[in-house]
Amino acid sequence: MPRLIRKGVRIDDSFAEAFPMSGTGLVITAPTRKWALTAAHTMTGFATSVIGCGCEAGVDHEILPKDTPDGRPGVRVLLFAMSSKDAEKQLVNRLGQCVLTCPGSAVFSTVPGELEIKVGDAIRQFGDKWQMSKVIDGRRYWRVPVMDGEFLCEAKVGLTKKSVGGGNLLIMGEDWASTMRATEEAVEAIRDVRDAIAPFPGGIVRSGSKVGSKYKGMSASTNDAYCPTLSGVSASALDPDIGCVLEIVIDGLTSDAVAHAMRAGLKAIIALGPKHGAKRVGAGNYGGKLGPFHYHLKDLLP
Amino acid sequence: MKPLLFTLRQEPGQRLDLSGLTPDRLLGRSVKEIEAIDIGTTRVRVKVGEMFKVRVGDVKNIRFEGGSERFDLVGAKLLPGFEIHVEGDVGAQLGRSAKGGRITVAGDAGAYAASQNAGAHITVEGDAGDFLAGPLAGEIPGMSGGRVVVRGSVGRRAGDRLRRGIIIIEGDAGPDLGSRMIAGTILALRGVAGDVGYLNKRGSIILAHRRELGPTYVDCGAHDFTFARLFAKGLAQDSRRASRLLSQKLWRFGGDTAVYGKGEILTPV
Numbered sequence: 151m152p153r154l155i156r157k158g159v160r161i162d163d164s165f166a167e168a169f170p171m172s173g174t175g176l177v178i179t180a181p182t183r184k185w186a187l188t189a190a191h192t193m194t195g196f197a198t199s200v201i202g203c204g205c206e207a208g209v210d211h212e213i214l215p216k217d218t219p220d221g222r223p224g225v226r227v228l229l230f231a232m233s234s235k236d237a238e239k240q241l242v243n244r245l246g247q248c249v250l251t252c253p254g255s256a257v258f259s260t261v262p263g264e265l266e267i268k269v270g271d272a273i274r275q276f277g278d279k280w281q282m283s284k285v286i287d288g289r290r291y292w293r294v295p296v297m298d299g300e301f302l303c304e305a306k307v308g309l310t311k312k313s314v315g316g317g318n319l320l321i322m323g324e325d326w327a328s329t330m331r332a333t334e335e336a337v338e339a340i341r342d343v344r345d346a347i348a349p350f351p352g353g354i355v356r357s358g359s360k361v362g363s364k365y366k367g368m369s370a371s372t373n374d375a376y377c378p379t380l381s382g383v384s385a386s387a388l389d390p391d392i393g394c395v396l397e398i399v400i401d402g403l404t405s406d407a408v409a410h411a412m413r414a415g416l417k418a419i420i421a422l423g424p425k426h427g428a429k430r431v432g433a434g435n436y437g438g439k440l441g442p443f444h445y446h447l448k449d450l451l452p
Numbered sequence: 453m454k455p456l457l458f459t460l461r462q463e464p465g466q467r468l469d470l471s472g473l474t475p476d477r478l479l480g481r482s483v484k485e486i487e488a489i490d491i492g493t494t495r496v497r498v499k500v501g502e503m504f505k506v507r508v509g510d511v512k513n514i515r516f517e518g519g520s521e522r523f524d525l526v527g528a529k530l531l532p533g534f535e536i537h538v539e540g541d542v543g544a545q546l547g548r549s550a551k552g553g554r555i556t557v558a559g560d561a562g563a564y565a566a567s568q569n570a571g572a573h574i575t576v577e578g579d580a581g582d583f584l585a586g587p588l589a590g591e592i593p594g595m596s597g598g599r600v601v602v603r604g605s606v607g608r609r610a611g612d613r614l615r616r617g618i619i620i621i622e623g624d625a626g627p628d629l630g631s632r633m634i635a636g637t638i639l640a641l642r643g644v645a646g647d648v649g650y651l652n653k654r655g656s657i658i659l660a661h662r663r664e665l666g667p668t669y670v671d672c673g674a675h676d677f678t679f680a681r682l683f684a685k686g687l688a689q690d691s692r693r694a695s696r697l698l699s700q701k702l703w704r705f706g707g708d709t710a711v712y713g714k715g716e717i718l719t720p721v
Contacts, residue, residue, distance in 0.1 A: 282714065
């Protein structure tokens, strides 16, 4: 594969192949930062991949009290699914089980989208006819009485079908520690990019997959070309100096957000350099025939 | 662009129906055509041109220079995106059934201001008369959206049969504030009189001063309301005092239990 080199880090002339997704999200506020984060982390738990979780979700960023609708500490979470129906189902379920239940929480819409999901209108019935509606500035909120006071929930949140899922970086290094160092730096940089999340544990996935399997009925299996322990026996894509590969998967509300996040990640990896960090960066694709969004690494270099 | 200007020539000799002088109804009309509009309400005909000096300008933004308590139905059925300003007083039914837009009155307003308003943002710098935002006789719901801010005092039964929307009264409110309220929000920042929230179904009344509420309002204790914080931020531009009132812990009295009992009166602790 032809390569570029930036500050000693080898950059594959490859591209990440991504897919259209339905994206939505919430601003969750609470009396303290701790409980806003607790609600956000609970709601976005078990949401690493649409394959088994129904959606991909994560924390976009924290919001200072002066910038939230109710003046309390807030967190913006984003949720992506393969269809608007899936997104609605996942959001309403997660809201009902993880945010309604979380002490002190309140929920506001944050994604301007062409569609709307009725969230408060679903959750209000928990109020057993004691719920009250309040409209201000054209937006309806439900006040649902709960045991610590009231759960305030916006009636509708926006949903956009213009989201993109599956932007990615394959970070390759000599060993686990140095590869992890570079990947963590990249994840940290991606966290600062608005409208994009890295849904896997700590933003990182170590079990990248390829399409298909030798077993019947399995749609995906381990990406043996990037498994360092198979570098001699499989059709490996790895160089002799690579001993560990980690991947960052990125979902964004817009294609631009995904590109920004990948650019930020690449910049951080290159800044760290090959001595303490990654020796090579690649990207995962399926030959370009499956996904309409292609992010070429060479276009994203700093 | 300067606003379309109506300068009052003299105090009108009869009540005027100004419902025809809203931006959407004047769009595309020449000054001559505007001056020929009949605004009289008696057998003696009154034309716009006799009452006002008209100066061309942006129709989206109408300004009345000089007012009178005989100016009825100013901004009636106003549509979103338009603005009316009156530098003076207005009569009855200011902003009646307005769908949206913004109306500001520098002086006082008469009875039934914001009657059945459905979305307009109406500000009265002076006082307002009886039945602020209420329905006319025979109508069932009152105001069903929008926001009304009165800097001065209001007359009897402000917010009668309020269905939706927010009313802020910075001065004193007359007897029976929020009577027969269906829903919506009323903030009274000074004194109130009579039976506050009489037969209130599920509306919220927020009083700056605690008072005796009668036996049909039941003590529900002091709480931090998230919706109040949201409203505090949303109303800060219209009324700093309203915003401050909502930023604190509030004592909730549930009622009126003579009807559903799902409404509330909130007062500072």
